Amino acid sequence: MEKYNVYAARLLPKVDYLGSGHRACQGCGEVLAMRLVHKALGKNTIVASATGCMEIISSPYPESAWKVPWIHVAFENSAAVASGIEAGYKALMRKGKYPKRKINFVGYGGDGATADIGLQWLSGAMERGHDMVYVCYDNEAYMNTGIQRSSATPLGASTTTSPAGKASTGQQTWKKNMPEIIAAHNVPYVATVNPSYPFDMFQKVQKAAATPGPAYVHVYSSCPTGWRMRPELAVQIGRLATETGIFPLYEVENGVYRMTHEEGDLRPVRDYLKPQGRFRHLTDDLIDSIQARIRQDYRKLQLKVRMSQEERDGDE
Ligand SMILES: Cc1ncc(C[n+]2csc(CCOP(=O)(O)OP(=O)(O)O)c2C)c(N)n1
Numbered sequence: 001m002e003k004y005n006v007y008a009a010r011l012l013p014k015v016d017y018l019g020s021g022h023r024a025c026q027g028c029g030e031v032l033a034m035r036l037v038h039k040a041l042g043k044n045t046i047v048a049s050a051t052g053c054m055e056i057i058s059s060p061y062p063e064s065a066w067k068v069p070w071i072h073v074a075f076e077n078s079a080a081v082a083s084g085i086e087a088g089y090k091a092l093m094r095k096g097k098y099p100k101r102k103i104n105f106v107g108y109g110g111d112g113a114t115a116d117i118g119l120q121w122l123s124g125a126m127e128r129g130h131d132m133v134y135v136c137y138d139n140e141a142y143m144n145t146g147i148q149r150s151s152a153t154p155l156g157a158s159t160t161t162s163p164a165g166k167a168s169t170g171q172q173t174w175k176k177n178m179p180e181i182i183a184a185h186n187v188p189y190v191a192t193v194n195p196s197y198p199f200d201m202f203q204k205v206q207k208a209a210a211t212p213g214p215a216y217v218h219v220y221s222s223c224p225t226g227w228r229m230r231p232e233l234a235v236q237i238g239r240l241a242t243e244t245g246i247f248p249l250y251e252v253e254n255g256v257y258r259m260t261h262e263e264g265d266l267r268p269v270r271d272y273l274k275p276q277g278r279f280r281h282l283t284d285d286l287i288d289s290i291q292a293r294i295r296q297d298y299r300k301l302q303l304k305v306r307m308s309q310e311e312r313d314g315d316e
């Protein structure tokens with residue numbers, strides 16, 4: 001496995017807006033991602049956060065790990081609240097009651113909040129064209145309430161509501177493709193990011209914040225507790241997710257697809273599944289069918305990238 005360059009991390013800003021002392025599990029990939037997101041967003045940021053792991057661990061009353069204005073909202077409505085804050089500030093600035101300045105209005109949700117219960121609120125906020133960023137922290141289940149499956153749980157994963165056993169092989173449905181759903185809203189910017197690729201992530205989050213109008217960022221967020229894996233694997237598992245084609249890194253800018261990290265030959269998905277207890281029960285046949293679908297989805301994405309490239313070349 002390629003070695004992670006620890007020195008490279010020193011090139012990112014030292015300042016943190018999510019303080020230490022929060023209560024995330026040891027080896028939580030999601031909190032690492034959230035910290036990086038805030039390094040990229042900077043000081044002038046207001047966050048509306050859905051109920052979920054990242055809310056629970058950062059704001060147990062009367063404490064807070066936040067150094068930016070941050071509001072805890074319901075499980076489903078962070079996109080609506082963030083869009084309301086944006087609309088309010090815009091009106092105040094227009095009326096001259098607040099100095100004109102760039103503020104990042106941000107909505108946060110887990111995969112359950114985003115792909116399931118909050119999907120229509122998010123769709124509305126994206127469609128109305130608010131100048132905001134929505135960030136989905138995807139740990140592939142309802143983790144803080146006890147590892148229940150969501151529509152973003154991958155096929156075959158064992159969770160407490162899709163348990164593997166004699167009668168079942170775990171999650172029975174294919175993962176919902178949230179970045180594609182938001183890209184279909186024709187918003188100006190959609191990106192997938194992975195904290196195991198911090199510079200790629202940093203640049204995309206900055207781009208999302210600088211984009212006028214709605215932007216969507218989908219964050220790969222490993223979870224040692226729910227995925228039943230060793231906590232020290234957080235960064236390695238993230239690299240494997242991208243190296244196997246399970247979590248490709250790409251962006252869609254005004255409809256134009258671009259890979260931001262190209263893999264030559266994809267690694268076998270088996271390498272990704274093996275270290276995770278949630279996939280321990282999978283048979284060779286099941287792994288083969290997962291492998292086939294991953295390759296198919298990856299090819300479809302490459303095709304979109306190629307078509308974008310051809311359109312661009314044609315325009316020049
Ligand atoms: C309407 C409503 N239903 C259920 C809950 C209980 N609940 C809170 S968070 C959560 C799961 C969150 O899952 P996800 O969005 O994936 O975030 P994670 O905990 O995995 O970070 C549930 C079921 C709630 N707060 N409100």
Ligand SMILES: [Mg+2]
Nearest residue numbers: 110111141143
């Ligand atoms: Mg989740």
